[in-house]
Amino acid sequence: MPALLTVRNLTIRFGGITALNDVSFDVAEGHITGLIGPNGAGKTTCFNCITRLYQPTSGEVLFKGEDLLRCVPQQIAGKRIARTFQNVALFDHMSVLENALVGYHTRFPGGLAAWGAETAATREAMDVLDRLGLAGIANRPAHGLPFGLRKNVELARALMVRPELLLLDEPAAGLSHDEVSALGDTIKRIARDFSTTVLMVEHHMALVMRISDHIVVLASGKTLADGPPDAVRANPAVIEAYLGAV
Amino acid sequence: MPRPNAGLLTRVAIAVAVIALLPWVVPSFLVFDLIYVASYAIAILGLIILTGMNGQISLGHGAFMALGGYVVAVLAHSAGWPYWIGVPLAAIASGVAGLLIGLVALRLAGVYLALATFSLAVATPSFLKHYKSITGGFDGMSLQPVQAPAGVPLSGQQWLYYVAWAVAGVVFLLSALLVRGQFGRALRALRDNPIAAVSFGVNPYFYKTAAFGWSAVLAGIAGGFYAIPTAYVSPDTFTSALSITLLIGAVLGGISTFWGALVGGIVVEFLPLVAQQINAAAPSVVYGVALILVMMFLPDGIVGGLLRLTYRFRRAPPQPALESSTPSAAPVTVGPQSRE
Numbered sequence: 001m002p003a004l005l006t007v008r009n010l011t012i013r014f015g016g017i018t019a020l021n022d023v024s025f026d027v028a029e030g031h032i033t034g035l036i037g038p039n040g041a042g043k044t045t046c047f048n049c050i051t052r053l054y055q056p057t058s059g060e061v062l063f064k065g066e067d068l069l070r071c072v073p074q075q076i077a078g079k080r081i082a083r084t085f086q087n088v089a090l091f092d093h094m095s096v097l098e099n100a101l102v103g104y105h106t107r108f109p110g111g112l113a114a115w116g117a118e119t120a121a122t123r124e125a126m127d128v129l130d131r132l133g134l135a136g137i138a139n140r141p142a143h144g145l146p147f148g149l150r151k152n153v154e155l156a157r158a159l160m161v162r163p164e165l166l167l168l169d170e171p172a173a174g175l176s177h178d179e180v181s182a183l184g185d186t187i188k189r190i191a192r193d194f195s196t197t198v199l200m201v202e203h204h205m206a207l208v209m210r211i212s213d214h215i216v217v218l219a220s221g222k223t224l225a226d227g228p229p230d231a232v233r234a235n236p237a238v239i240e241a242y243l244g245a246v
Numbered sequence: 247m248p249r250p251n252a253g254l255l256t257r258v259a260i261a262v263a264v265i266a267l268l269p270w271v272v273p274s275f276l277v278f279d280l281i282y283v284a285s286y287a288i289a290i291l292g293l294i295i296l297t298g299m300n301g302q303i304s305l306g307h308g309a310f311m312a313l314g315g316y317v318v319a320v321l322a323h324s325a326g327w328p329y330w331i332g333v334p335l336a337a338i339a340s341g342v343a344g345l346l347i348g349l350v351a352l353r354l355a356g357v358y359l360a361l362a363t364f365s366l367a368v369a370t371p372s373f374l375k376h377y378k379s380i381t382g383g384f385d386g387m388s389l390q391p392v393q394a395p396a397g398v399p400l401s402g403q404q405w406l407y408y409v410a411w412a413v414a415g416v417v418f419l420l421s422a423l424l425v426r427g428q429f430g431r432a433l434r435a436l437r438d439n440p441i442a443a444v445s446f447g448v449n450p451y452f453y454k455t456a457a458f459g460w461s462a463v464l465a466g467i468a469g470g471f472y473a474i475p476t477a478y479v480s481p482d483t484f485t486s487a488l489s490i491t492l493l494i495g496a497v498l499g500g501i502s503t504f505w506g507a508l509v510g511g512i513v514v515e516f517l518p519l520v521a522q523q524i525n526a527a528a529p530s531v532v533y534g535v536a537l538i539l540v541m542m543f544l545p546d547g548i549v550g551g552l553l554r555l556t557y558r559f560r561r562a563p564p565q566p567a568l569e570s571s572t573p574s575a576a577p578v579t580v581g582p583q584s585r586e
């Protein structure tokens with residue numbers, strides 16, 4: 001499989017803290033790649049570098065061969081890269097449908113033609129909401145929804161980008177046991193139906209091991225291991241630094 | 247393009263009918279007041295878009311009104327240009343100024359932006375006094391009163407009333423078209439969560455500057471229709487209190503829907519008159535009390551309160567997503583956050 005995303009020698013410092021220290025890994029096209037590691041390992045920081053919210057100190061992030069570090073944050077979605085946030089980041093005073101439609105922002109034609117595209121965008125949004133069980137609450141404001149639904153709204157918004165790369169930051173966090181097992185199927189289904197590559201940060205080991213094709217382990221800002229789930233699970237360094245503690 | 251629902255069209259039709267009939271049923275001094283209501287409503291609409299939808303707090307829109315009013319006045323006074331040329335030029339001048347201020351505003355968030363814009367409002371009267379040769383300085387400039395065109399059976403005042411409200415109607419319609427769909431969603435997304443909005447491709451520089459520019463266009467037009475009925479402008483016409491009054495009007499009327507601009511315009515024009523009767527010594531106290539009462543009991547402003555009342559009346563649960571897609575008060579921080 002060719003790499004869709006290549007992270008090479010990525011380093012970022014915040015004052016005295018080196019949050020990422022020479023991190024390199026590939027995300028293969030069509031795969032679900034898990035990004036795991038203890039708290040503070042630098043997983044979210046890595047997402048923030050890829051989506052350009054953070055400016056790395058050095059290194060490269062190549063998406064389909066293009067250097068993302070030359071982009072500004074608002075250009076990332078246009079490259080068909082979408083993400084969710086660890087602390088669910090919705091537009092609280094907008095409806096569920098409107099939240100999803102913001103995901104379509106970069107796909108609107110320019111100028112007055114944007115008005116003409118509204119119907120098609122809304123139809124597509126309703127379809128995505130329907131797939132995630134949100135169609136019935138499309139007109140409800142995002143604030144005040146139960147946590148699990150809020151996370152689904154975030155997912156719907158990201159899917160409206162029609163992403164080629166979908167970055168999920170702890171999709172299972174805060175969900176109930178049943179919700180987590182449903183989530184695993186949802187992510188696999190989404191990856192297939194929307195033919196998107198997934199890079200997923202997750203602490204829920206059972207979920208990661210079940211759905212990932214490939215796993216990257218970070219610890220203290222360094223790449224600790226990188227390989228298929230079975231190899232990672234058996235890796236002594238990983239067990240010592242992370243899995244043993246779970 | 248999304249179609250407006252039938253209920254909305256009915257309400258708009260009723261509003262248009264009421265506005266068209268009012269001059270024939272109210273005493274003529276009230277017609278004069280209602281011209282100012284149109285002016286205030288246009289300016290407050292700009293604040294509803296800028297502050298209510300986009301989260302940028304401006305305490306300086308009186309300055310854009312001043313610019314608009316003076317463009318109309320100077321052109322009429324010194325060059326004899328008619329108002330129908332002056333008002334569009336006022337809109338353009340104010341819009342350009344708004345874009346420039348909007349660029350500066352990108353670097354300021356919440357209360358800092360409020361303070362910076364307020365300094366604009368404070369500086370305006372002395373600025374106007376200083377450039378005497380253009381502005382007429384302290385004494386201001388007087389203008390020709392408006393006459394109805396030959397053959398139109400209306401008084402000058404009635405004619406001006408209809409022109410002002412027709413312009414208000416056009417401006418409301420254009421604004422509604424502008425914020426329907428992608429543009430309006432981008433404004434509100436930036437207000438609710440700038441980091442997430444940017445991550446989905448919303449360019450904060452473009453949308454925030456555009457919101458500032460458009461709201462200034464509206465304030466410029468409002469300034470024109472503030473100067474024309476008075477037939478006189480002076481630095482005291484556009485004090486810093488005007489800027490505060492506009493924001494109070496927006497909050498009292500209801501910053502979450504365009505109807506709030508209409509109600510806010512009525513409140514701003516008539517509350518001081520009512521306040522005068524309640525307590526002649528301190529009308530601003532009555533203003534303050536009214537503001538506190540509305541904030542306590544009607545967090546969505548008067549329009550929000552009315553909507554809730556009609557829902558209760560119909561015994562139907564409110565559907566917040568339809569009518570109030572913006573929050574009652576704009577969040578104060580819109581600047582970049584350090585994490586995520």
Ligand SMILES: Nc1ncnc2c1ncn2[C@@H]1O[C@H](COP(=O)(O)OP(=O)(O)OP(=O)(O)O)[C@@H](O)[C@H]1O
Binds near residue numbers: 019041584
């Ligand atoms: N904006 C920032 N300013 C300063 N330090 C930061 C910033 N963002 C992240 N860090 C630091 O970088 C390190 C990695 O943080 P990060 O959020 O990436 O961890 P994580 O792997 O996502 O952890 P968790 O599993 O808890 O979410 C931490 O020490 C964190 O404090």
Ligand SMILES: [Mg+2]
Binds near residue numbers: 044086
């Ligand atoms: Mg994290």
